[in-house]
Amino acid sequence: MNVVMLGSGYVGLVSGACFSEFGANVTCLDIDQNKIDDLNSGKIPIYEPGLDALVKKNFDEGRLVFTTEYDGVIQAADLIFLAVGTPTRRGDGHADLKYIYQAAKDMAPFLSGYTVIINKSTVPVGTARNVKRVLKESNPSADFDIASNPEFLREGAAIKDFMYPDRVVVGVENEKSQKLIQELYRPLNLIEVPMVFTSLESAELTKYAANAFLATKISFINEIANLCEAVNADVHAVSKGIGLDGRIGRKFLHPGPGFGGSCFPKDTKALVRIAQENDVSCRIVESVIEVNEAQKARMIGKIRDALGGDESGKKLAVLGLTFKPETDDMRDAPSLSILPKLIENGAIVNAHDPQGINEARTLLPESIYYCDSIYDVFHGADAVILLTEWNVYRGLDLEQIKKLMEGNVFLDLRNVYEPEMMKALGYDYHCIGR
Numbered sequence: 001m002n003v004v005m006l007g008s009g010y011v012g013l014v015s016g017a018c019f020s021e022f023g024a025n026v027t028c029l030d031i032d033q034n035k036i037d038d039l040n041s042g043k044i045p046i047y048e049p050g051l052d053a054l055v056k057k058n059f060d061e062g063r064l065v066f067t068t069e070y071d072g073v074i075q076a077a078d079l080i081f082l083a084v085g086t087p088t089r090r091g092d093g094h095a096d097l098k099y100i101y102q103a104a105k106d107m108a109p110f111l112s113g114y115t116v117i118i119n120k121s122t123v124p125v126g127t128a129r130n131v132k133r134v135l136k137e138s139n140p141s142a143d144f145d146i147a148s149n150p151e152f153l154r155e156g157a158a159i160k161d162f163m164y165p166d167r168v169v170v171g172v173e174n175e176k177s178q179k180l181i182q183e184l185y186r187p188l189n190l191i192e193v194p195m196v197f198t199s200l201e202s203a204e205l206t207k208y209a210a211n212a213f214l215a216t217k218i219s220f221i222n223e224i225a226n227l228c229e230a231v232n233a234d235v236h237a238v239s240k241g242i243g244l245d246g247r248i249g250r251k252f253l254h255p256g257p258g259f260g261g262s263c264f265p266k267d268t269k270a271l272v273r274i275a276q277e278n279d280v281s282c283r284i285v286e287s288v289i290e291v292n293e294a295q296k297a298r299m300i301g302k303i304r305d306a307l308g309g310d311e312s313g314k315k316l317a318v319l320g321l322t323f324k325p326e327t328d329d330m331r332d333a334p335s336l337s338i339l340p341k342l343i344e345n346g347a348i349v350n351a352h353d354p355q356g357i358n359e360a361r362t363l364l365p366e367s368i369y370y371c372d373s374i375y376d377v378f379h380g381a382d383a384v385i386l387l388t389e390w391n392v393y394r395g396l397d398l399e400q401i402k403k404l405m406e407g408n409v410f411l412d413l414r415n416v417y418e419p420e421m422m423k424a425l426g427y428d429y430h431c432i433g434r
Contacts, residue, residue: 012083020058074110108138145177150207156326171203217252219291225255225433235433260323260332312346317381320388322356383409
């Protein structure tokens with residue numbers, strides 16, 4: 001089976017590598033010549049655990065190919081996945097679909113023989129039908145069906161999520177296209193993965209609804225954590241107490257400085273816009289967005305209070321810059337909201353991150369000093385701010401850190417450490433909801 005991934009970013013590259021591992025012949029096609037050159041030379045443009053080895057294996061075995069050429073590739077394809085970016089459109093919060101439609105126009109002249117065109121990108125309801133219209137206008141004689149197959153990949157665990165998914169959701173219009181997609185995903189039958197086949201619109205909305213619900217759980221537990229601080233309760237106990245209820249579940253009930261990343265901020269905003277355009281109330285999701293922004297602002301106040309009400313001239317050792325561990329993704333990371341404000345008010349920042357420094361340099365103030373060694377970040381620091389819960393920060397030599405610091409303030413915004421232990425070590429310890 002010949003598969004084309006149109007777009008070789010995060011979703012396209014991970015999906016393409018995994019489909020090739022399933023045994024399909026996969027071509028990752030991208031208009032960025034530099035990216036394709038890097039991939040052909042073995043350089044992976046993103047950090048995702050295990051991806052480099054998976055790409056190398058299937059590239060070496062000839063099942064995974066990278067190119068910028070449409071001609072010959074599109075004609076031979078049985079299935080073509082649209083996996084291009086859909087960033088938030090500036091000014092209105094809607095997903096920007098110009099890359100999707102341009103990709104459809106670019107490939108349309110090369111379609112030959114029956115092909116299934118599948119939206120893999122996160123797109124608003126109705127996009128699949130609009131892609132179909134664009135393809136028909138560009139090539140009226142093309143023989144194809146359109147489908148929607150949203151991705152549910154967590155950064156840092158994307159390969160596992162693809163190989164062992166909770167479910168695969170596919171929107172189709174007929175049995176012919178459904179059978180071809182089922183054949184592509186046939187290796188998942190061995191582990192009895194549920195395949196949900198539905199309409200185009202239902203599949204598109206499922207992706208947004210799933211991410212909005214998970215974002216809701218995060219904002220909910222952050223508000224509960226703030227309440228815990230006010231009433232002297234422990235958010236970890238509360239989270240465990242409610243998470244053991246099977247109707248609620250334990251996941252995404254961990255308090256923190258607010259959610260970020262490539263999906264939740266973008267998709268919650270897009271879902272609100274979809275609802276508004278269809279004259280439907282979406283108040284819960286609107287509140288989720290507001291709570292998340294307020295949580296990031298609250299962290300700035302929390303840091304300032306721990307520093308005695310003024311961060312000016314204080315040296316801060318920051319641990320973690322990416323929006324979550326096991327990724328180099330900085331999109332909408334809490335660090336982007338918190339650190340610039342502290343620096344603007346006179347703070348001096350030393351920072352460490354296992355994978356995010358290169359990206360951080362382009363997004364954060366130039367005054368930040370980046371440390372390659374974790375322990376270099378603590379020299380002369382008045383306070384530590386733990387922003388991202390990378391595993392390397394879970395077993396720090398806390399006694400050594402205390403000796404390196406000038407002050408003793410430790411702001412644990414991911415609740416990695418136990419309050420009593422930190423206080424016993426002499427830290428002025430601050431966390432969330434405890």
